[in-house]
Amino acid sequence: MSTPLLLVQVLNGLQLGILLFLVAGGLTLVFGVMDVINLAHGVQYMLGAYLMVTATALTGSFWLGLPLALVAALVLGLVLEFAVIRPLYGRDHLEQVLATFGVILFVNEAVKMIWGAAPLSIPMPQALSGSIPLMDGLNYPVYRLALLAAGLGVAAGLYVLVTRTRSGMLLRAGASNAPMVSALGVDIKALFAKVFAFGAMLAAFAGAMAGPILSVEPGMGDGLLILAFVVIVIGGIGSIRGAFVAALLVGLIDTLGRSFLTDLLKLVLPASDATQAGPALASMTVYLLMAVVLFFRPRGLFPAPA
Amino acid sequence: MRAALLFLALVAALALAPLVADTYMLSLLARAMIFAIAALSLDFILGGAGLVSFGHAALMGIGAYGVGILMEEGTRNALVSFPVAMAVAALFAFVTGAVSLKTRGVYFIMITLAFGQMAFFVTQSLSAYGGDDGLTLAARSTIAGNRWLKSPITFHYVTLGLMVLTALICALVLASPFGGVLKAAKENERRVRALGIDPYPYRLVAYGIAGAFAGLSGALLANLTEFVSPAFLSWHRSGELIVMVVAGGMAASALGVGGAGRLAGAVLGALGVILVEEGLSHLTEHWRILFGPMLVLLVLAGARRRKPGAPA
Numbered sequence: 301m302s303t304p305l306l307l308v309q310v311l312n313g314l315q316l317g318i319l320l321f322l323v324a325g326g327l328t329l330v331f332g333v334m335d336v337i338n339l340a341h342g343v344q345y346m347l348g349a350y351l352m353v354t355a356t357a358l359t360g361s362f363w364l365g366l367p368l369a370l371v372a373a374l375v376l377g378l379v380l381e382f383a384v385i386r387p388l389y390g391r392d393h394l395e396q397v398l399a400t401f402g403v404i405l406f407v408n409e410a411v412k413m414i415w416g417a418a419p420l421s422i423p424m425p426q427a428l429s430g431s432i433p434l435m436d437g438l439n440y441p442v443y444r445l446a447l448l449a450a451g452l453g454v455a456a457g458l459y460v461l462v463t464r465t466r467s468g469m470l471l472r473a474g475a476s477n478a479p480m481v482s483a484l485g486v487d488i489k490a491l492f493a494k495v496f497a498f499g500a501m502l503a504a505f506a507g508a509m510a511g512p513i514l515s516v517e518p519g520m521g522d523g524l525l526i527l528a529f530v531v532i533v534i535g536g537i538g539s540i541r542g543a544f545v546a547a548l549l550v551g552l553i554d555t556l557g558r559s560f561l562t563d564l565l566k567l568v569l570p571a572s573d574a575t576q577a578g579p580a581l582a583s584m585t586v587y588l589l590m591a592v593v594l595f596f597r598p599r600g601l602f603p604a605p606a
Numbered sequence: 607m608r609a610a611l612l613f614l615a616l617v618a619a620l621a622l623a624p625l626v627a628d629t630y631m632l633s634l635l636a637r638a639m640i641f642a643i644a645a646l647s648l649d650f651i652l653g654g655a656g657l658v659s660f661g662h663a664a665l666m667g668i669g670a671y672g673v674g675i676l677m678e679e680g681t682r683n684a685l686v687s688f689p690v691a692m693a694v695a696a697l698f699a700f701v702t703g704a705v706s707l708k709t710r711g712v713y714f715i716m717i718t719l720a721f722g723q724m725a726f727f728v729t730q731s732l733s734a735y736g737g738d739d740g741l742t743l744a745a746r747s748t749i750a751g752n753r754w755l756k757s758p759i760t761f762h763y764v765t766l767g768l769m770v771l772t773a774l775i776c777a778l779v780l781a782s783p784f785g786g787v788l789k790a791a792k793e794n795e796r797r798v799r800a801l802g803i804d805p806y807p808y809r810l811v812a813y814g815i816a817g818a819f820a821g822l823s824g825a826l827l828a829n830l831t832e833f834v835s836p837a838f839l840s841w842h843r844s845g846e847l848i849v850m851v852v853a854g855g856m857a858a859s860a861l862g863v864g865g866a867g868r869l870a871g872a873v874l875g876a877l878g879v880i881l882v883e884e885g886l887s888h889l890t891e892h893w894r895i896l897f898g899p900m901l902v903l904l905v906l907a908g909a910r911r912r913k914p915g916a917p918a
Contacts, residue, residue, distance in 0.1 A: 339845075394848070
């Protein structure tokens with residue numbers, strides 16, 4: 301394996317990590333603040349991508365389409381919160397799983413009926429469609445770098461929002477003791493709705509940004525949702541910082557494992573065995589990581605204060 | 607008592623079904639009974655021990671792959687392949703359970719889900735056994751050289767018999783002192799610990815038992831469809847199994863057989879869900895658009911189950 305190849309894969313891994321963080325961030329907030337396990341978070345990522353398909357087609361521009369898609373996702377998030385999530389506060393986790401599973405079935409099918417089952421694509425914005433040389437013999441697409449930068453920007457913004465603003469303070473207070481916050485005169489229902497819709501918008505942002513490099517298809521959020529679960533379990537449920545660290549870790553390990561594990565195994569195994577075992581082992585790496593982390597730290601790397 | 611009556615009524619109806627059902631209906635009922643076995647094994651840990659496993663389809667799929675791979679390698683005898691399939695599924699449950707059971711509540715849900723996905727991706731990369739496309743079985747398993755399972759009627763009764771056996775064993779284990787510890791730890795883990803009993807080994811053994819029965823249902827499903835594929839292990843199917851258990855439990859308590867009637871409820875739920883899915887899919891190919899909201903309504907309309915200690 302050469303240095304440029306390794307660098308490319310590290311960058312790809314960081315991108316997956318950033319996308320995972322955008323999805324896992326919302327998931328961990330919703331769980332940490334509202335104690336709701338929302339399986340439907342993955343379909344919000346998918347809806348982001350589909351709304352972006354329609355918004356860019358309507359406006360003819362990536363830059364006009366993006367805010368339009370985000371606003372639409374925010375509104376859909378509010379609708380979902382009002383219709384399904386709100387009655388689930390304080391209910392058994394099993395029932396939350398069941399109801400949001402129903403939402404997944406509904407939305408996946410609705411997307412199939414509205415946009416069709418065939419994969420769609422989002423045109424890449426003109427300004428970001430080239431590639432730049434990072435080092436000798438290595439050109440890297442600008443869009444992927446922009447995606448990385450945008451994700452890091454959102455992560456930084458989220459950090460400031462949670463730790464330095466009044467809304468962030470309420471959010472943290474709600475996470476540690478919601479009834480007390482409510483007793484102090486804060487409209488906890490409105491706070492919950494805002495947090496939920498904001499999380500939905502973050503996931504939709506990830507979907508919209510991933511659209512131009514991945515194919516947009518029904519069920520695209522399901523795989524990412526599971527990885528996002530792995531991320532928040534490793535990071536510690538409710539912890540934004542944990543989600544960030546774990547997301548980058550999972551993104552890197554998954555990507556590097558898939559590209560290099562077979563070659564590494566060839567060093568110690570016969571080539572035919574390595575090509576057999578490599579892909580199987582590569583798809584297991586993140587789950588093994590999770591198992592190891594949990595075995596030593598059952599509440600994740602950065603457990604939220606109980 | 608009423609639970610036993612409900613169960614007996616269901617079994618009697620299934621036993622009489624071949625008198626009126628055609629081949630298509632029989633295969634549908636066999637499918638429902640196979641899922642009932644999986645739902646029973648899930649209810650054993652979910653209802654019995656309070657462990658919400660979201661990776662149950664993986665255990666089922668491992669059983670199915672056990673039969674498929676053994677057949678590909680030349681072992682067709684069900685008396686060999688079924689126990690092996692059950693043992694492998696139990697072993698997977700035991701190993702993943704050893705890690706998962708260190709955690710509680712929502713962590714447990716997510717970890718079992720993640721381990722299930724892990725098994726899913728491993729079957730996808732089994733290129734020697736069909737990989738993504740799955741594996742077509744040469745024929746159904748034989749029983750000591752006899753092709754009895756080929757006949758839909760025999761298959762129906764074999765499946766029914768195994769379903770009854772599964773229900774009986776689960777009920778007996780739950781009624782034993784061992785099951786008493788599981789139920790007590792579900793109600794109040796701290797008190798059980800204060801009595802000097804660590805629930806961990808009990809839960810682990812229960813998880814392994816559930817794995818064995820889920821593996822059995824997978825072995826039967828592979829025989830019914832004469833095909834196995836990674837889709838058998840998909841997390842959507844794990845979700846469906848939870849739906850069967852919970853919806854069945856709700857239906858059972860609506861019939862006045864809550865609590866002790868859980869296992870009968872799992873059978874009722876599996877039959878109900880498979881038949882409703884079948885009915886809806888005749889109505890429209892987009893049947894999930896109806897099934898999804900049905901689930902949401904079921905939860906929202908159902909009895910409010912509050913978390914212990916949650917504010918009213």
